[in-house]
Amino acid sequence: MSNHNTSDLIEAYIKNILENSEMIEIRRAEMADLFNCVPSQINYVINTRFTIQRGYTVESKRGGGGYIRIVKVQLSDKRHFLERINQLFDHELSEKNALAIIQKMYEDEIITRNEGNLMLSAISKNVLGISSKEDELRAQILRAFLERLSYEERK
Structure with missing residues (x-):
């Protein structure tokens, strides 16, 4: 499977989850296992496809209990x-x-x-x-x- 296709699949998976929720928390290692890729591939997708320009904020906590929190930006007007x-x-x-x-x-x-x-x-x-x-x-x-x-x- 090529990196481009894996990135598209990861993006689609995350966006699918975000359809039902304004915020999600994911673990890099778990996502990497799910898509059979390296954790840096998850970072790449998050950093390039879930930006404020595209309507998302991202918070990352590294370490043993680390996570990536992705929030859909909801603006009042x-x-x-x-x-x-x-x-x-x-x-x-x-x-x-x-x-x-x-x-x-x-x-x-x-x-x-x-x-x-x-x-x-x-x-x-x-x-x-x-x-x-x-x-x-x-x-x-x-x-x-x-x-x-x-x-x-x-x-």
Whole structure:
């Protein structure tokens, strides 16, 4: 079984559990045994697929009784959500992280599919890759989108 497929299976398994619960605690070693992989594979999945950009917070406690706690982020309103997203990045933003943020806004019905696609076009490497400051431009553009969306919410 390839690492990519194992990662997908681990992600799907965790998301399936999270469908019925806002928070779960898992043990790295037990998950590794379940999927017949090394514990670092579990870490990889958690660190790359259960991020705040994707709507999760992760807390980890190492040691004998260690665990990984994954919590779905539940925000009270659209404005609070947009403010939280705005705090996720400073002056630079990779295309991958911007994609995850836009995907989360779409999944949480903050933006429509069409708005998301327009945003993706504006921040894409194809458009911004001509500049040596691509990640800075992407952060500025996404911040402007968030500000405008937040402004619309206040009306």
